[in-house]
Amino acid sequence: MSVERILVVDDEPQIQRFLRPALSAAGYDVLEALTGTDALKAAATTAPDVVILDLGLPDMDGKDVIANIRAWSQVPIIILSARDRESEKIAALDLGADDYIEKPFGIGELTARIRAALRHRIQMEGGHTQLSADGVAIDTIKRLVTRDGEPVRLTPKEYDLLVMLAHHAGRVVTHKTLLTSVWGAAHGEDLHYLRVFIGQLRGKIERDPADPKIIRTEPGVGYRFVGDDD
């Protein structure tokens, strides 16, 4: 397996300055782009394995960069964004970005996100049917969910919800994506469905539903399935 290549798109040299040595030390090959135009060019010519994209670029909107890349590539994209810009984050995720991380961030969080993104790419290629997290195993062929070997009885919607989250293990899934994929496009805004069903699901699969370890809440954005590999 060759060294994975990461394209970092950020117009601020300070960020580039600490990301390049840090990511290199973590064992990745780092490419830099300071503008949206450069980013698109680099993405097309160098075939990176992961793109880290700041949404605030000088020449174009970061969301346009995502849309452009998604037109021809499924390369994982991780968004860098400010804490108080939820709507921007959600829009980017709905456009096809895979994950986000808030500035300021620690390098540990970033490498964890990169790992999850890379794993997802492998899953897509390999078509994993077995998923596990904190003693819970999901077999999508048998449509079976067990906890510590004991079967867990889930309703069809609970099962669909869990599988949707598990397929994106380690990555955030927005409310809208979950709602439309489980209940259909007409329920894209019915957040209370999610609140209720996530509560039920946690009650059935989490060891301590008051302190969930498998399905984590991303306030204002969505949920994240944390698998054993994450």
Place this chain on the structure above:
Amino acid sequence: MPETDRESKSRPDPDALLALAGQGRKGKLTVFLGAAPGVGKTYTMLTRARRLKADGVDIVIGLVETHGRGETAALIEGLEILPRRDVNHRGRVLSEFDLDAALARRPKIIVVDELAHSNPEDSRHPKRYQDVEELIAAGIDVWTALNIQHLESLSDVVAQITGVAVRERVPDTVLSRADDVLLVDLPPAELIERLNEGKVYLPDSAKRAIERFFRLGNLTALRELALRRTADRVDDQMVDYLKQNAIEGPWASGERLLVCIGPDLLSEKVVRTASRLASGLNAPWIVVFIERADRESGDGEGARRLDETFRLAEQLGAETRRIVGNDFVEEILKLARREHATQIVIGTRRQPFPLRLFRQSLPDALAERISGVGIHLVTDKEQPRPKRGVTAKRQMPEGFGRALAIAAATVGTATALGLLIERFIILPNISLLYLLAVLTSAIYAGHIAAIAAALLSVLAYNFFFIDPVGTFTVAEPHEVFALFIFLVAAALAGSLASRVREQAKSARRRAAATQALYDFSRKLSGTANVDDVLWAAVTQMQATLKRNTALLLPEEGDLRLKAAWPPDTELDVTDTMAARWAMDKKEAAGNGTGTLPNSPFHFRPLTSPHGVVGVCGFVQAGKPLEINEERALAAILDQTAIAIDRARLSRESLDHAAKLEGERFRAALLSSISHDLRTPLATITGAVTSLRQLGDRMPPESRDDLLQSIEEEGGRLTRFVANLLDMTRIEAGTVNAKRDWVDVADAVRAAVDRAHKYFPAREIDTSIAPELPLMRGDSVLLGQVLFNLLDNANKYGGDEPISIYARRDGNDIVLSVTDLGKGIAPGDLEQVFEKFFRRGKVDGRTPGTGLGLSIAKGFVEAMGGRIKAESPALRRRGTRISMRFPAAEAEISEKDRA
């Protein structure tokens, strides 16, 4: 007492100095006064003007009438002449003085001939002397010419002497306020000679009038008037000079005149006489009208005449008063004493003989009760007769017929009743029934009805009850006497009763007026908004005056119509100019005044203790207000002005408070930023430089510790910046709290996770009730609120664990964060949610930024919740901050549940 007296006398009179100082900013008025046309006023004026011009003085001709005289026309040559304004007046084009051109040119001195001239109708001022006053007010010196016959106070004397009525008149105050009066004198014989030589003005149409006017006797008398007037003035100037220079002398005449007038025709003459007397004595004079308290002040005609007389008096320089009282003599005496009047001027009419027997005349009554005061009587011999008939007819009460009918009806009833009673009982005093009829008439229909009823009663009583019954003859002589007594008694009782009725009526009217005013003032006191005040005032004025009204307020340097009745009223250019005048000059303008009388509106300034706040206007159209309307209006305007003032002040004070608050916020923000940014930055810089320069020599634990402090301080900076951003959003009102479904337990967990990241050493007990309903809100904001509360508890909680719980309470969800630190002093509980409020440094920990709780409060309220602080929380220690949000039940359809 004599001591202070002498002191005050030897000092310059402050009023005199003030008057002089006030003149400093104004232009000077020089009047060239002549006894008659043709004495050479214009000639003298122009000769002098040429001389000044030659000396380089900026003098221009505003207007000079040469009357075709060659000598005069030649003098104008070489002087700057302002262009005239062409005015189309009833089809004729008149060439008039252009006031605005003169104001724009602003010469040092301007020559404006013929002060007494009347301007055509659509001019700004009806009279030229008003143009001149405006020039002077603008700081321009004016030279002008005037013939003595045009002086207001002399107009009747002149008419008497020459037999020619003078229509164009100039108030005496114009002349007395002139800085210089130059008498241009020519002996009458020479004047007549000049006239015969054709050197005096020529219009053929006026030939006959001129012949009547230019007689030696007339001219001599007029010359005497002019000379005397000028001499008086010289005398005044000397007195002024003495006063200003504090020279002792017998200059104070000490005379004060009290002039009594009424609504009659004689009063005008009384005022003119008093004016001459006052100027001769150089004495101040007060014109007073005493209004009967028990009577509504007069019919329309009398009230109007009284107003005119008052206006004349004011023009002539008098101070005017209206006093309400029942006893004329008593009121006059009181006022005379209060004002230290030395002379009383009063009009007297020859009373018809029979009245003279019963009633003491006013002058006699005065003379009897006063001493040391001179009384001047002005008689009314010349009062025109024919006018009386007209007024007498008009004064006849409208209800005359009604009064007679009521009298007849009551007497008829009394007679019928009397005849009926007589059938059953013998009543010796049947006349009492008639007395009842007289009183009833008086009470219901006034004194005319009472007198009519008395007369009818005598006739009816005589006819029906006195022998021989059925005739008007009286058999017994003592019955005649009884009838006479009855008549007198009935008349007296009737007049008394009617007076009671009048008093009651007038009291009712006054009570209604007072009530209306009271209601108005209550309405005003309840409104702090200028627009509401204006609307209330406009409607009140309309209701009181029954006229269309308008209110204008200054706004951004302009006078704007702010309220009017009817609301769609529009003002044209003339109206607006008149309103502007009223505002700027603080005097009435528009219809019925000397300024822009063509406007249908009459404008008055609205004056509050802080100056003119606006202008009120009402449609006058030649019909001035009556006295009681005038009084009501004055009260309304006073109240309105004060209310506007108050509304404006309250708005200003609000603005001021907001500004102050903003400034305090900025100051606190600056100090907070400088403190809260500097500390972590200093730590980071210090740690990093230490590591770089000395890291090699440090044990690994020290290096780790330094690195950790950098990470922590970075975190602190992050939170601080986030707080500042949140605070700014709250301040700017741009917090858009979502109304999403929030799982409270999730929000609590997220906040606790975050808290663990920033202060991992702190123990946090979480307690969330099972089956907690959802709430509507913004999960991000709620998470931030909870984190801020945890952060706060961490700072002030000592070393004890923090507890956070969420439970249901009725229809609410209650969330609270409790610490077990020292708690908050009761006095500070209210303030903890204020911006930049910080409690003191506790246990060596860095105090907060003073923003956390304030942000929490802002977010909670944006989500429709409530927040409060309690201390002590537990066992006399700690602080609990709790929030309350309405719970929301989520509905999910059966189909979607599966």
